[in-house]
Amino acid sequence: MTRIYLDHSATTPLDPRVLEAMLPALGDLYGNSMSVHSFGRDAERTIEQARDTIARLLNCRPHEVIFTSGGTESDNLALRGPAQSARTDGRPFTLITTPVEHAAITVTARQLQQVLGAALRIVPVDHFGRVSPDALRAALQNLPPDGITLVSLIYANNEVGTLNPVAECAALAHEFGAIVHTDAVQAAGNFALDIDVLGVDMLSISSHKLYGPKGTGALVLRDGVDFLSSHSGARHEDYRRAGTHNTPGIVGTAKALEIARAELDDTTARLSALRDRLIDGVLSRVPDVELTGHPADRLAGHASFAFRSVESNTLLMILDQHGIAASSGSACKVGNPRPSSILEALGYGPDWTRGGLRLTLGRHTTQDEIDTVIDVLPDIIERTRKLSAISMS
Numbered sequence: 001m002t003r004i005y006l007d008h009s010a011t012t013p014l015d016p017r018v019l020e021a022m023l024p025a026l027g028d029l030y031g032n033s034m035s036v037h038s039f040g041r042d043a044e045r046t047i048e049q050a051r052d053t054i055a056r057l058l059n060c061r062p063h064e065v066i067f068t069s070g071g072t073e074s075d076n077l078a079l080r081g082p083a084q085s086a087r088t089d090g091r092p093f094t095l096i097t098t099p100v101e102h103a104a105i106t107v108t109a110r111q112l113q114q115v116l117g118a119a120l121r122i123v124p125v126d127h128f129g130r131v132s133p134d135a136l137r138a139a140l141q142n143l144p145p146d147g148i149t150l151v152s153l154i155y156a157n158n159e160v161g162t163l164n165p166v167a168e169c170a171a172l173a174h175e176f177g178a179i180v181h182t183d184a185v186q187a188a189g190n191f192a193l194d195i196d197v198l199g200v201d202m203l204s205i206s207s208h209k210l211y212g213p214k215g216t217g218a219l220v221l222r223d224g225v226d227f228l229s230s231h232s233g234a235r236h237e238d239y240r241r242a243g244t245h246n247t248p249g250i251v252g253t254a255k256a257l258e259i260a261r262a263e264l265d266d267t268t269a270r271l272s273a274l275r276d277r278l279i280d281g282v283l284s285r286v287p288d289v290e291l292t293g294h295p296a297d298r299l300a301g302h303a304s305f306a307f308r309s310v311e312s313n314t315l316l317m318i319l320d321q322h323g324i325a326a327s328s329g330s331a332c333k334v335g336n337p338r339p340s341s342i343l344e345a346l347g348y349g350p351d352w353t354r355g356g357l358r359l360t361l362g363r364h365t366t367q368d369e370i371d372t373v374i375d376v377l378p379d380i381i382e383r384t385r386k387l388s389a390i391s392m393s
């Protein structure tokens with residue numbers, strides 16, 4: 001059976017050019033970057049070159065790039081750094097975020113509320129999953145004097161692909177003296193991110209979402225942000241993220257970002273055309289389905305749907321039997337089907353919130369693959385509806 005991989009928002013295959021760039025760091029360049037000898041200095045030089053590349057591509061200063069173990073850790077550092085700084089200085093901490101963030105933000109936010117007494121304000125989103133500057137403005141009112149406020153806003157939604165007006169929201173939040181973080185994990189391979197243009201103070205990226213290695217990423221932390229790292233140990237990354245450097249991962253991150261940037265225009269044009277073909281095909285051939293997320297302001301390779309009276313775990317398993325790898329985009333686990341909290345936040349009712357499907361295209365996706373999915377999906381949905389009726393009753 002030929003397999004079709006349509007889960008690029010979950011992870012991407014390692015680009016062979018990235019692997020090639022990483023090989024020396026997996027071999028001869030094994031020195032510890034903190035060692036004084038030549039082995040250590042070789043590793044350090046390699047890491048600093050990668051840092052320079054990433055800083056150039058994101059338009060920030062090299063020392064503002066902190067290497068991490070990926071998006072989850074970057075998000076954790078971004079939220080915990082200002083929260084701990086506030087706590088240490090005895091200042092009130094307010095975190096303003098949205099109901100459509102990745103678990104790395106939502107779970108951390110709840111922990112900060114419970115453990116550090118952070119005040120949490122959740123800004124509602126519209127039916128597409130987008131925050132409006134007006135809603136953010138409302139959430140920025142009556143902040144405690146002398147407090148630290150952090151706004152954390154997802155750039156591109158992992159489940160429904162919608163893009164947020166990050167630059168506009170960042171400018172607004174700054175008027176109220178807030179620090180601004182964006183989770184750009186899904187956006188990084190899809191846009192020429194420019195920290196100055198976005199106007200954010202912190203930005204998270206993850207390498208494996210852009211054809212780089214897993215377990216590696218970065219947090220951009222601009223100078224002057226109130227930040228006390230939650231990741232303590234030796235003096236790596238200027239005391240902001242302790243732990244021996246993952247030299248191959250760091251080299252891979254820089255190379256992956258470089259390739260994504262060089263090929264951005266071609267990739268975007270190809271993927272958006274395939275995505276639109278897929279969306280049109282599904283909407284015209286399957287009854288009781290809605291496109292979720294914004295129809296135009298969405299990630300190039302991202303198609304997401306809600307099917308009425310469908311249980312997405314069953315759907316994913318049947319798709320898998322047909323060799324099609326997809327996801328629901330939510331944290332559903334087999335045996336524990338839960339409604340998608342993201343679809344709930346977008347206003348979908350109970351008939352729809354268990355029926356999310358995310359089909360995310362990548363560099364190697366072909367038109368034939370898309371046409372195959374369009375051909376088989378109507379029958380698969382019909383079968384799933386029958387099975388879901390049994391399991392949901």
Ligand SMILES: Cc1ncc(COP(=O)(O)O)c(C=O)c1O
Pocket residue numbers: 009010069070071072073075102104154156157158183185186206207208215217
């Ligand atoms: C928007 C978003 N943020 C954070 C993460 C976590 O990234 P990582 O897998 O590198 O920990 C993901 C991964 O799915 C994501 O989609």
